Amino acid sequence: MATIINMPRLSDTMEEGVVASWLKKVGDKIEEGDILAEIETDKATMEFESFHEGTLLHIGVQEGETAPVDSLLAIIGEEGEDFSALLNGNSAAPAETETETPKNEEPKAAPTNAPTIPEGVKVVTMPRLSDTMTEGTVATWLKKVGDAVEEGDILAEIETDKATMEFESFNEGTLLHIGIQEGESAPVDSLLAIIGEAGTDVSSVLEAHKAGALDNSSDSEEKQEEAPKAEENKTETATTPVETVSNTNSGGRIFASPLAKKIAKDKGINLAEVTGSGENGRIVKKDVENYTPAAKVEAPAASTSSIPSAVTNFAIAGEESTSEVKNSQMRKAIAKALSNSKFSAPHFYLNIEVDMDNAMASRKTINEIPDTKISFNDMVVKACAMALKKHPQVNTSWTDDNTLFHSHIHVGVAVAVDEGLVVPVVKHTDALSLTQIGAAVRDLAGKARNKKIKPDEMQGSTFTVSNLGMFGIESFTSIINQPNSAILSVGAIVQKPVVKNGEIVVGNTMKLTLACDHRTVDGAVGAQFLQTLKTYLENPVTMLA
Numbered sequence: 001m002a003t004i005i006n007m008p009r010l011s012d013t014m015e016e017g018v019v020a021s022w023l024k025k026v027g028d029k030i031e032e033g034d035i036l037a038e039i040e041t042d043k044a045t046m047e048f049e050s051f052h053e054g055t056l057l058h059i060g061v062q063e064g065e066t067a068p069v070d071s072l073l074a075i076i077g078e079e080g081e082d083f084s085a086l087l088n089g090n091s092a093a094p095a096e097t098e099t100e101t102p103k104n105e106e107p108k109a110a111p112t113n114a115p116t117i118p119e120g121v122k123v124v125t126m127p128r129l130s131d132t133m134t135e136g137t138v139a140t141w142l143k144k145v146g147d148a149v150e151e152g153d154i155l156a157e158i159e160t161d162k163a164t165m166e167f168e169s170f171n172e173g174t175l176l177h178i179g180i181q182e183g184e185s186a187p188v189d190s191l192l193a194i195i196g197e198a199g200t201d202v203s204s205v206l207e208a209h210k211a212g213a214l215d216n217s218s219d220s221e222e223k224q225e226e227a228p229k230a231e232e233n234k235t236e237t238a239t240t241p242v243e244t245v246s247n248t249n250s251g252g253r254i255f256a257s258p259l260a261k262k263i264a265k266d267k268g269i270n271l272a273e274v275t276g277s278g279e280n281g282r283i284v285k286k287d288v289e290n291y292t293p294a295a296k297v298e299a300p301a302a303s304t305s306s307i308p309s310a311v312t313n314f315a316i317a318g319e320e321s322t323s324e325v326k327n328s329q330m331r332k333a334i335a336k337a338l339s340n341s342k343f344s345a346p347h348f349y350l351n352i353e354v355d356m357d358n359a360m361a362s363r364k365t366i367n368e369i370p371d372t373k374i375s376f377n378d379m380v381v382k383a384c385a386m387a388l389k390k391h392p393q394v395n396t397s398w399t400d401d402n403t404l405f406h407s408h409i410h411v412g413v414a415v416a417v418d419e420g421l422v423v424p425v426v427k428h429t430d431a432l433s434l435t436q437i438g439a440a441v442r443d444l445a446g447k448a449r450n451k452k453i454k455p456d457e458m459q460g461s462t463f464t465v466s467n468l469g470m471f472g473i474e475s476f477t478s479i480i481n482q483p484n485s486a487i488l489s490v491g492a493i494v495q496k497p498v499v500k501n502g503e504i505v506v507g508n509t510m511k512l513t514l515a516c517d518h519r520t521v522d523g524a525v526g527a528q529f530l531q532t533l534k535t536y537l538e539n540p541v542t543m544l545a
Helices: 084-090 203-211 258-267 285-289 329-344 357-367 376-390 434-449 523-538
Strands: 003-006 016-022 035-040 045-049 054-059 066-068 072-077 122-125 135-141 154-159 164-168 173-178 185-187 191-196 347-355 396-398 403-405 411-413 415-417 420-422 463-467 486-500 503-517
Touching: 072 084, 135 329, 154 191, 191 203, 258 285, 329 420, 347 357, 347 523, 357 376, 357 503, 357 523, 376 411, 376 434, 376 463, 376 486, 376 523, 411 434, 415 434, 486 523, 503 523
Parallel strands: 411 463, 463 486
Antiparallel strands: 003 072, 016 035, 016 066, 035 045, 054 072, 122 191, 135 154, 135 185, 154 164, 173 191, 347 503, 396 403, 415 420, 486 503
């Protein structure tokens, strides 16, 4: 008897899932324990295991499509079994024509004049690589038309509104067409590339796309199983630098797809001993499956990407010259977010000056410990996290109907990059030591500057710290990083005359400015927060108590 398989709830916060990849196709035999598909949740891409045996009769959610939890995902039953009643009862889709016909019919009937995608052709669309991404810019193509593409190869580097991320192919074939050139931008789900067998004529696909007959939206009707949309891998690919050695047996970092890592873990395989066949030595699923203990890896030579030299405009005396530089997706996103914050949240600012003599002495003592290094900014971040625990009103977010009080403390640390500003987030900052905070900030800042930071590493902040002290700025104001209620601006430590015990002596002071959203933080609340922050910084031992 046919059994309905619904979209599973794979995390406690999951409301819907995206089918990243089907590992079985209609007509395949299914055994209990077989992996049916890879499903992308709000937290990770996970494998979905079958608890039933039979034949895969119907696929209800195509690759790249999103569906709510408990909606119809697939139907498993006996070969040739009539399951139309199940489809009608679930309003999912019309019945499949024949199990041996590799078609995954969608809920709506295809129009009779719909274009036919050639067999073996895969239409790759612009992926959604972050939760706020509406369009992407192709920064670099790593493959050109005519190149062979293997599963796991990096097709292109795509610039989102938050970072530049590598886009991995989950299909094999030849790159037949590139739809978006380097430097061009296009909305999510627009035609990015076409992959298929070498020599395949894809003119009909291109004509259908230009005419709008080829639907690339999230609820598109793919006419054949061999033409799914490219998976939107927004987890592991974000952290895979092109210029880094892929794997090493000497303790270096190993780059592998999430599925390859899981298979290796399940089989007890050391990935350091596996040779990657993906782009730049990236380890993919088939490398792990084909691995034998006798096969030893030889570290490939590091592939370095040439760094373009900075372009300088020289103006001839007496002449006027203006050049245009296209706004990047990151620059656009920054402009939009800061404008919304500045013009919607009523900002007000509070200033204090902190005696940093004890902090300087404490930092020097801590950094004398072997393999230990913290910065003054790490001390500020730690002090902020502890002050937020005492003043929860500052650790809030405003909505039109409610004020959200966050029990967790995630401090965002503003990092300057070539194209603007990003805010990596140190999660559960209050539970971390100074050295842990220092290590986390350095790691996240490095990823941000190399444009390899993952989207989830820049989300969820409840408070933000912006430090321009290293540039010699003594005092400044910042725009609140919404949905936070406040942001702290940190200036440089300055040596100056101060009064201590009635005497003028040389001291070291630092100016702090707190920008507050007056909808959630009143002046007295902000002032009390700063006083607590000052106490921690002027007496660092209290942060260790």
